[in-house]
Every structure is written in structure tokens, then in C-alpha cells.
Amino acid sequence: MATIAESVAGSGGELNSTSLLSIRSVAKHFGKNVVLRDISLEITEGEFLTILGESGSGKTTLLRILAGFEQSTSGEVWMQGERLDTQPPYRRRVNTVFQHYALFPHMTVEQNVGYGLAIAKRPAAEVESRVAEALAKVKMSAYAKSKPSKISGGQQQRIALARALVNRPRLLLLDEPLSALDANLRRQMQVELKALQREVGITFIFVTHDQEEAMVMSDRIALLRSGELEQVATPREIYNRPATSYTAQFIGHTNLLKADVRHGTAYCPPLQWLTSVPDGVALFSLRPECIRPASASPAATGSPALPTTVRFRAHLRDQAFHGATDLLRVESDGGLILTIRTASRDLPNSEAPLEFEFSAADAVPVRATSLGSNSESILGSNEEDRA
């Protein structure tokens, strides 16, 4: 990896014109504890990037390195051709919205928002108008003279946002800013925050452990696992084409199928389908909604013609109502257990096996990485895959 780091570092000034931030082989150790290893990431101007990960994945540490509150053990961070990670936090054109807002309790809302401008010694008239503008943008003008302790959590959240945005940073960092809000307010803020980001055009790096939140808000998601980047992609791509079993399981539900691939066919008894994966043992992710009840026209059963639509029979074991959809657990003839998401409806409560199908293309080959922090292989450890 050192060679990559060097070659990237060599190109210091002349970056891609749309690239705002360049994280190059950043690692962070706390004593023997490796929190981040070899993180490289390019963030484009105006992008909404979410760093998604479980607690302990290192996402907050990465954010703190960008803000300047932690020093990376190795690696570099560049912003628009300038080295960022060697600068103290107060010289970076980066602002942060803290997890618990960290408003100054001894100042009014107005003074909180104007703090950065006052420090920068902007003229009083400018401070006043920009603070008023920022408060209006987050719909908090009425509370300008209040103390932070007198307003609700959601309102404090807005003030923290205004306090950061009023300085017109190049980059805004948000450290799980919505985690303290209740579910309804949270959904509302997700929409508002996304709209605000579009409006101000500032690059956002948003840290969260909530995969749904990440999918709703982001242009791209960077999934962190145990201090390493698992996958960086758009929400659709990361959901539809997960690169690893961890990604597939962490983002949404999935069926992990362990298959034997021989001559372009994956065998996972009783299923088999066409694949371009080279011969050997491989893992596939098959989303529950990709499996559907088979259409009426009966295909020739037992045909070895290797169809692109895979059909199988299975017994219904369990049905859970989830509003618009139902989650079914079915057991196929060979004892393979699969989770299936279908439109909500009552299924015939009979002992007779049901017929299901899925497209071979929906079985996405994934690299095996484990869920959770231990690095043991998932192969054979999941009840859904029966070798």
C-alpha cells in the first residue's frame, strides 16, 4: 500500500478539478489498538458523503482527523491542493456539527451562531446580518436571544447547524447529528438537511451508524468495517451490487448463499444458476425482494437447461407482517432456508409446497467478510447457507 500512497502523494497540487478532499492512506493507532488502517478516499465538491459503520468501526475517529482533533498515525489529507492534516483545527475551512451539539451554554443562540465570525473579526454589521440569515435558514430567528438551555434538542440541532454554516466552510462534518432526536423529528431533519445541503452547495461528510439514514441522504456511502473501507458507492449501487457479504448483510437484509461454481454454473442444492464467477466456492447475496412467487406458466421442471430464471419449491415456515410487505421464511426441498419479501397478502395456509423464482442476475457474487468486528470468515457460519 505504501507505493500507492507515495504515487498519490506525488500528485499533490494537480488534482481532479472537482475533487475537494483527498484522504490518502490514513491510519490511526491508539497504542496497540488499530482504529483506522489505510483509508483512501476522494470526496468531490458539493457531494453528500456518508461514512457508515457500526460503533467502533472508526468512523468518528476519521471525522475527528478531518476536523483536526486527532492526528493520524500515518497518511495524509489534502484539500484543494493543500495539506490539511498538518494544520490546527482553527485554520481549516472545515466546520463540524457535534453529536451533542456542544453549544456554548453561557452565550445566547445569536452569540453562539456569531462566534466564528466574531473570532474572525468580521465587522459587527456583517456578523449581525449573516447570523440573522443563518438563523432564518434553519427557521430559528425567533430564538435569537434565548439561551441554549431554554430550547429543545431539535432546536439546538438547528442552532449547531447554523453556527457551522454561517462561516461558509468548504466542508461540513456532521457527527451523528440526528442520533439524539426521536424518530419522527429525525426523518423530518433528514429531508431538511438534504435540502439544505443542496441549497448551500457545501460538501457534507455525514457520520452515522444508521444504514437507512445513510441511504436516504447520501450521494455516496463509504462503509467502514473495523477501521477499513469495505465499499464506497452510491446507495443504489451499494444495495444492489454489494461487494462483500458484510456490506450485503449490513445494508438491508439478504440471503447469503454459499455455492460451488463449476464451469459457469453455481450449485447450491437444490438451486443452480448461471454465473460468470470462476470455479470454486463462492458466496452470493440474494435480496429477499428478488425472490417472488413463481408465475403460473409452469416451466418444464427438472430441465437441466440452466435457465436464467431459477425456480424452486419450498415450504412456508414463518410469515411476518411488515405493513406493505411480508417477510417469509421458507425451507426448500433440500433444507435450504431462505427469507423472501413479497407484497403483503394472505398465503394459503396449506402444507403443500409453494413455488418461487428469482433471476440468476440477482444472485450477486460477494467477497466473504464477516459481520461484526471479528475477522473470521462467514463461510459455513450462517444458517442460510448449507454447503
Added chain:
Amino acid sequence: MSATTPIKSPRWLTAHALAVFAFLYLPIVILILYSFNGQGVGGFPPRNLTFNWYRILFNDAPIWDSVLNSLLVAAAAMLIALLFGIPAALALDRAQFPGKALFRRLVLLPLILPGIITGLSLSMLFRVAEVKLSLLTIILGHGTALISVATTEVFAGLQKLNRAQEEASLDLGATYCQTFWRITVPNLKLSIIGAALLIFTLSMDEIAVSFFLIGRDNTLPLEIWGRLRRGITPEINAISTIIFLFSLIAIVFWYRLRTRAEVTPEIGAELVETAKH
């Protein structure tokens, strides 16, 4: 004890509480009463109430000299203790250095150590260093002994401070120095005022250390102590009453500061939350 049965308030418990209360405050009440007693310190109940002792007191130059000396010593000791104590507390809270755990315990030692030991050792030090004993030596004695009070009080305040606030300040462009004065100090204001008041009071009535370091000028406690050896007069009661009143005012002042501050939310709870991430 079942919650449904009404608890009979035991009479003896009330009586006991009253007794404790009396034990604590009766001496002070008597001290105050006798400062108005025309008969001097003897006789019960006090008779011929008079302000005479106060009149004598106000014309008693040596007493007022000693009061001034005490105020000077207390103010100077307070400055010294805060000047050294606040950076020590900051170091304990923020810096990592070898022997930090030891330092943290040792800094408390002067507070626990009997005043005699502190006083004696300082007096020997000054003798070796050939420093003439004066108010200055008392100031140095009080100042050094009370650094521990400043350190512990301010350290406690720092522990309750939400560090994210300081990070937010740095994030918004303030340097470390600006952050210290605009965010850290205002948040520590109560701890610093509390430490200052405590140091001032402790210095005002300190007798053991002062005894070893005294030069020609007396502090108030030593002046009173010296007079008591010649026999008590209600004049002492009068000066004690005045001291008591001033202490009371200081306590009320401190208490009001504190309750006003507690209206703002507990930043400690937020700190715990932040620490968990």
C-alpha cells in the same frame, strides 16, 4: 418497612436533631449575645445590652491593623494559590506526564497534613534561607499550602466541563488561547470563584501555619489568640460577630451564584454521553 403503614415520626429523632443543631449553633449565638452584654463576659443572662464593646473595638487600632494584615494575607494567598493552582489543575486534566497519578495525590497533601507540620517545615526553610519572618512569609506559607485547594476545586470544575465545547470553539476558528478565555474560563467561573472564596476564608482564620511564620505584624487570629491569653473581653466577641456576619454574607453570595448556575442544564450528563462514543 411497608409503604402502606404510615410512618410514625419518632419524637426522639426530632429531639436529637434539635440537640445537634443546638450543639452546633448555641456557642455562636452566645458569642453574639455576649458581644452586647454590659456586664462583660460574665453573668447570665446577659444584662444591660450595649454597643459599648463595639465602640471600644472601633477605636482599637491594633485590632484593625491585624484585620488589615489578615485581609492582605488572604488576598495575596488567594492570588498565589489561584495563579499556581489553575495551571496545575489544567495539567492534571489535560496533560500526560510521568508521575501524574503521584502528583495528583501529592498536590492534596498540604491540605491533609497538620498545619503544625507545614508551618514548622516552612519556618525551618525560611531560617535556612535566611528570610526574615514577616507578613510576606505568612503569605508564602498560606499561598503554597492553599494551592491544593485551588487545584482540587478547579480540577473538579474541569472534569465537569464538556470538552466538545472547546473543540467546537477551535473548530469555529478560535485559537487555543482564545478558546481558553472565551469558553474554558467562563465555564470554570463558578469553580474559580468558589476556590477563591474558600481560600480567602481558610487563610483568614488560619492559625497553625501563621504561628510559625509570624514576624512583627499580627494577623487577626493571632491577635485574638494573644489577647485571650490576657483574659477575654466582649470586644473579642464583637470582632467575632463581625467576622461571622461577613462569612455569612460570603456564603449567601456563593450559594446564590451556584443556584443561578444550576438553572442551566447539567453539562456533566452531556459529557458522559460524549465520552461514550
